[in-house]
Amino acid sequence: MNHYTKALSFFTAALHLIAGGANLVAAEPDEARWVLSTDMATDVDDTAAIGMLIEAAKRGRGTIAACVSDAPTRHGAPALRAFLDAWGYETVPVGAYQGYAGNPAEHAYPARVAHQFGQASLTRSDFPDSVSVLRRAYAESPDHSVTFIAIGFLTTLDELLQSPADEISPMTGRQLFEQKTRMVVSVGANFTGNRDGSLRWNWKHAPEVTARVINTMSRPFYWLPANEIDQSGFPKDHPRRGAPPTVTGPEGFGWDSEENPIQLAFEVCRSEEPEALTNGLRRKAFDPAAVRFATDFDLELFDFYHRNIHLSIEDGSIQIDPERSGVFSILRIRLPSRNGTPGNYLDNILRHLPAPEQ
Numbered sequence: 001m002n003h004y005t006k007a008l009s010f011f012t013a014a015l016h017l018i019a020g021g022a023n024l025v026a027a028e029p030d031e032a033r034w035v036l037s038t039d040m041a042t043d044v045d046d047t048a049a050i051g052m053l054i055e056a057a058k059r060g061r062g063t064i065a066a067c068v069s070d071a072p073t074r075h076g077a078p079a080l081r082a083f084l085d086a087w088g089y090e091t092v093p094v095g096a097y098q099g100y101a102g103n104p105a106e107h108a109y110p111a112r113v114a115h116q117f118g119q120a121s122l123t124r125s126d127f128p129d130s131v132s133v134l135r136r137a138y139a140e141s142p143d144h145s146v147t148f149i150a151i152g153f154l155t156t157l158d159e160l161l162q163s164p165a166d167e168i169s170p171m172t173g174r175q176l177f178e179q180k181t182r183m184v185v186s187v188g189a190n191f192t193g194n195r196d197g198s199l200r201w202n203w204k205h206a207p208e209v210t211a212r213v214i215n216t217m218s219r220p221f222y223w224l225p226a227n228e229i230d231q232s233g234f235p236k237d238h239p240r241r242g243a244p245p246t247v248t249g250p251e252g253f254g255w256d257s258e259e260n261p262i263q264l265a266f267e268v269c270r271s272e273e274p275e276a277l278t279n280g281l282r283r284k285a286f287d288p289a290a291v292r293f294a295t296d297f298d299l300e301l302f303d304f305y306h307r308n309i310h311l312s313i314e315d316g317s318i319q320i321d322p323e324r325s326g327v328f329s330i331l332r333i334r335l336p337s338r339n340g341t342p343g344n345y346l347d348n349i350l351r352h353l354p355a356p357e358q
């Protein structure tokens, strides 16, 4: 290699760095804006997830642009409001899905959190429609800055995509979404093989909504399969395969349920459903893991089964075409090398959430 080719090769390497850097620029903290859509209704891991989101915001990774409740339940939105207020995010707008798709089941904890930390008398009908809140958050955001984190049903995203121009924005919801979205991260169905998958909870209880969103998706979409968490990301013959990587919640964190609504939510669930908590049913790490990927693109915890492939939903099942390029990537949980199980790893991040502001 002569001096010229050496210089050229150095220059090319530098260009690669800059090109790689260009991808990173989109993730710079002052550019990232997060929209969280949660079915804060049954599983308590949604509360750990909002803790993870607030932790990332406090760390300066990005801005919480809006939070919406996407389940047809009464207390999801009031509880969300209480969580945000407890950590000083009173100006972050909260919206509520006002429709009836999804699953109407509701655990006791959202009402308890709203009662103790918010306004007990409020229900979802007291909150602005999620579609208005989302349209405004999108209209106010720079191009390709918004990460839509869907840890519940895709009802709110579906309504955004179908929304017409209005007084909030002359753009349709589809136009806003295409212009402003950086990526979507969603906990969804099971990934059962190379080419197909089956719907599950978040994507199953409103299958026509899910199909509409997935089959018309036009921005990078990161799918965290629900069974990926069940399988723990351990190799098939690993002795710990099947150990659920649960977020144990704030056990041993020294948090006080009088001051911290996440602690309260877990205590309510623990007292009412000790078995569900013991076997991990209510505290698996689905939602905290999705938030972690959305805020930190954490490649110590994640890698990919597939990147930028095509998928669609037909007759209630997922069709995957790894040979056809598309907007979908399928996330795989890695076992972090030095931090035990994925659940331990996520717990160690949640532990750094500062105390609520009094």
Ligand SMILES: [Ca+2]
Binding pocket: 038, 039, 040, 043, 045, 046, 151, 152, 287
């Ligand atoms: Ca959830």
